[in-house]
Amino acid sequence: MPGHGPSSGRYSYPLLALAVVVGAALATGYSLWRLRAEALGQRMESTALLARALEDHLTQSLSAIDRTLMHVAESDNGETELVLALRNAPYLRSISLLAGQDRISASSDARNLGVRVDRAGFLPATPDRVEAPRIGDLMAGRDFHEASLASRVDPAPVLAFLPLLRDVLRPGGGWASAVAAVNVDYFLNFYAGHLGEGKAVVHLLRYDGRPLLNSHAGEALGHTPADSPVLQRVRQQESGHFEETGAGGRSRLTAYRASRVYPLILVVQLDKDQALAEWRMEARNTATTVAAVLLAVWLLVGLYQRRLAAVDRARAADQEHLRTLSRVVEQSPVSIVITDTAGMIQYVNPRFESVTGYAAGEVLGRNPRFLASGDTPTEDYRHMWQTIGRGGTWQGEFHNRRKDGSRFWEMATLSPVYNDAGQLIHYVGVKEDITERKQAHARLAELNRDFISFLENTSDFIYFKDAASRFRFCSQTLARITGHASWRDMIGKHDLEVFPADTARIYVEEEWPIFHEGRPLLNKIDPYYDEQGRKGWVLTNKWPLLDGEGRVVGLFGMSRDITELKAAQEQLQLAASVFTHSQEGIMITDLEGNIIDVNAAFTRITGFERTDVLGRNPRLLSSGRQGPSFYTAMWSDLVERGYWSGEVWNRRKSGEVFAMLQTISAVRDEVGQPRRYVSLFSDITEFKEHERQLEQIAHYDALTRLPNRVLLADRLRLGMAQALRRGQRLAVAYLDLDGFKAVNDGHGHQTGDNLLIALAARMRQALREGDTLARLGGDEFVAVLVDLDDSADCVPLLTRLLGAVAQPTHLNELVLQVSASIGVSLFPQAEEVDADQLLRQADQAMYQAKLAGKNRFHVFDAAQDRSVRGHNETLERIRSAMEQGEFVLHYQPKVNLRSGAVVGAEALIRWMHPERGLLSPASFLPVIEDHPLAIELGEWVIDRALADLDRWKTAGLAIPVSVNVGALQLQQKDFVARLQSLLSAHPGRGSGDLELEVVETSALEDLAHVSQVIADCHRLGVDFALDDFGTGYSSLTYLKHLPVGQLKIDQTFVRDMLDDPDDLAILEGVIGLANAFRRRVIAEGVETREHGEMLLRLGCELAQGYGIARPMPADGLPTWAASWRPDPAWRNLAPVSRDDLALLFAEVEHRAWIVALETYLRGEQDAPPPMDAHQCRFGHWLDGEGGRRYAASAAFQPILAQHGHIHALATELLAQARQGGRTEALSRLAELHGQRDALLDQLNGLLAEDDD
């Protein structure tokens, strides 16, 4: 180690460096100085060389000119040769020959001729001619012809030439002279090409010092400094070079050379600065480089110096550091062992001694393994040696033994130590006694383990938070419920990161007092919602965590899910409340059935107080209505299923029997063993009564207490089943009262109802025990007669029924009498029939009975019905007929009887059946009546009718057409819309062209809807007519609400009006009604002239019927309309006055009497009409009202007489018939008719009289 004299060494470096730098600078300066001299020498030499080369070129060029001059002077061949000589001689302007007085005699340029050349200015200057070239002075101008002496005229001419003169001694004697104008520009161009821009300058001087050329571009041609030292020098030496200082103090290198032949000196001058320019550049570069290098050297030395100083300081610090380390090792609280490479101890520190109990002297030279307790795994040692053997540091624990034999733990760090050469020299071990720490750690680990176990297993929410309110740890339950897989995931999180924002805010707020005031939060109950959104409750306690000085450093909280607890409590409360407040009686018994508790409702229902029944058996309630088997079954259910439910009749404390609906459930304990029975019951006595009443209402007619339609169906089915079983017959009698409406209308509904009650009772009595009498409604009844051995057995019963009804009934002051029409159907029949069919058959038969004259029964003829039904076609066949276009429309005209005007036509559908010919609607419409096909067909009819309407219009017939609309079609929701679309397909239609006819019954089924439809159709220009008017039950109210425009009187009334006063009355009433409601009225079924007459008399002018025209194909209508004329008899018939109406009725009465007589004569009626002329109705009228009104008339007496004749004739015929001459009597009917018609004519005469 250079321990001493570092300072002397340290300062010697800069000195050395300085010396080197100075030396290098001096050497460089010397070299540059030498280089400068060398550069100058070289430039001078090259200038001299250039001067020599240029002088050579000059001399050669002038020699060439000289030779040319010699040649031309000698040959003297004239101008042509002169011109030719100029070829390829760019240094020549012209060549001329001189003659006497040196005037130009021939020249390459004719303009030179005659010019005199002055020899005075030429060098060498000799007085005599010699054979030598001479150089003239520089001449300004292009050639001799415009020449002037440059030195005199223009020292710097723009254009100049140099004359060269040659005298030649001719062979024959005498001198010839030629002169050339030398093109100085040629030389200047040449020099410019060889010198380069701005470097050297060439001067051409004559020996006399006259400047001729100057290559310096900026100067004049012949300008050369006058004081040039060249002239002096050339006198001593023909060529040379020197350095001179010129004008302006500028030095330049000058080389000169005199021509070998001509008196010319060529001077080349080079500016010294320019000559040295290259050297200067190089010197600058060199100096810069050297300076940079030297500076770098100087800097490196400086850096090295500083480095040395730093190393010195570091070494001193190292020494101090070593001393410190030594002290540290000695005083170290850890054991330090240093071994040699073999592992033998070389050093131990005092701590080692104190820990192990061994003195240093005892251990030096030993291997440390003597400390081993044997508990440390050998694997650890092996690994240790591997690690430090590789040069690594090993750290690990040893379990060692002290000198006193006690064990202790050490944490050891072992490292190999290498010298600078990288050789292993020591191992160093640093060991710490960690026995106590290990023990403490083990205790802590146990605590921690238990705590974690607690956190992970407790069901409570337990959590510790730090002062920043972040979770330190918490129970797994809390972690799970907040969506964390492990409680460790919660560590460091804040409430805001864990809970929903609003929840977290609550926690933060409630924790504020804990953190800031140290106040615990106790027994707080919070709601919460789990993942499924179910509400729950937690009970929370939180306490502050305090440090040693009582500062709050966190908190500790426990929350417990008390949802179930709370729910259980609530359930208990609820159960208690239910028990107490239940409207149902509740009774709890033990397994033996002893009553444990009952509620208030029990007391209310049974009348027994709680105290009365506790400990007693519920059988005290028993009414005795249920037998032992009932209770056996009940107990069996309870034991087997734990449940029983049923109705029980029990007895109240008051002794009253009541019904209760009871449910008994077994209450089981945790293991499923029944412990209690709970009975819930409610008093259903009232309900049972109500149920009975409802049943009554459901099955019995409220008014008559007879079974209603429902019960009837039931009984009928039972009866039918029974009849089949017993092989007996059953009869269904459909009974409709005749004239009951009149009672209702005449005496009011109450009276009608009372009559029904009375009749019902009588009819009931007329039947046997097993028979059923039911009321269908109104005045319709059905009797089911059972146990008939023969169909004839029913006749006495039916007769009794008729009698029961026909019997006069006394109601208060009134004596009412009605009759019944009964239709009968029998069961079983040849074909299988059901109950409904039976009823329909009976109904149908009832109508037959009505038609047959009422107050009678009619038995349904199944055979006839079958034949009618057989004609009906199947639905499918009808559909196919539609598709095949087999349906056609026929039209029946409607006319005004009086005016003869055709007022319309009714469309009537016909089926052109391929096999059966033209079929009327009766054979197919009933089949599709309730089928959607009916709508389809109905719409086809409308469409077809509208098409025909269009065709008639084309044919000139403009009449409205009316179409029948079925109930189904009319009740369609979109009837109007569909109608509109049908109409829009026929744009030619006008308002009122189409009229729809609906039958009264279908219109009445849904009055509101139909009214609306009619109103809507009005807006479409479609009117309505009520068809078959009079057959239904329409009241005046209905008619008022149906905005139909026309009423069609059913043809049955029209057909019989002449013979049936009832029908005439109806007809008269209908016409009056139509007038009252301002509805048009039209009569159907006009078949004869008399029909027409009667209608006209009644005030009905519109009519249709076979008497006018049968339905006809559409094409036939226009022709028919054009040709039809009404019966002349109708023309002048006015409606009769109200007063004369009775006359009309009287006529009809008479006709009716004739009919009755005929019927009797034919044997179709049991009794003849009254044969006394005063006993018949017409007779009554004649005697009464007729006589009073018409007695004054002259025609009246003949009428009386005629009536008398008729009765006489009738009596005669009757007698004849009774005496066996029926045939004869019948043959004389025409006679009777003749008399009748005569009477009628007379009666009409009365009317005519009246008209007058």
Next chain:
Amino acid sequence: MLAPSLFRPLPDRLLILLLGFVLAFPVHCGRLDKVLAAGQVRVCVWPDYYGISFRNPKTQQLSGIDVDMAGELARDLGVGLRFVDSSFARLIDDLLQDRCDIAMFAIGITPQRQEKLRFTRPHLVSDIFAITTRSNRRIRTWEDIDQPGVVVAVAKGTLHEPVMRERLKRATLLVTATPQGREQEVEAGRADVFMTDFPFSRRMLETTDWARLVAPPQRYHLTPYAWAVAPGDDGWHGRVEAFLDQARRDGRLIRAIRQHKLDPIAAGD
């Protein structure tokens, strides 16, 4: 050929037409057929025309754009090629007297020549340039040319002769008729400048160290350059034009122009 003086009363053009008509019959076929029959096309060139048709004195090889194009023409025609030395002075005679079939050396189209010859579409167009010596103190700019005392040289028969004769007002015009006559006059100082075109001026600058270019400050006198044939043979002229079009289209022309560094004066289409 026929001397124009004999037919003076007739306008030249009509005369040529007539001649063409008369001669067409007996000859029966045009120059094209003759060329094809002879298997050789004779091309007049001016061997001093640097860049156009220049015969290198050291190798005696012709080179230049029109030499290249003449080679292309011969190849297109499928015949051999023979160059016939000519000059601007001899041009008209050489063509009219059938010493060559076509003159291809960038012949400036002037009215005088158009009276006698038929030109192809021009392929070059050049202005006039002046060449002087580097040492000439008198001529520095273009304006210095037309000054009293200045001698301007032009070669006889070149398009420059009539142009300068017309344009020069103060300077003296020197017309030279010998080969290299005008440059010798200038180099020797007998003339100050000589007038030439772009190709020739380039030659001077490239081959001598004394020449200095004086360019007109703005356009002075543009002359289109073309090839010339004797008039009256539409077939031949048409064939040459077709070749020229083809060469223009397929790029042979512009390649040749570029190769000889004449793109500054290439004629636009």
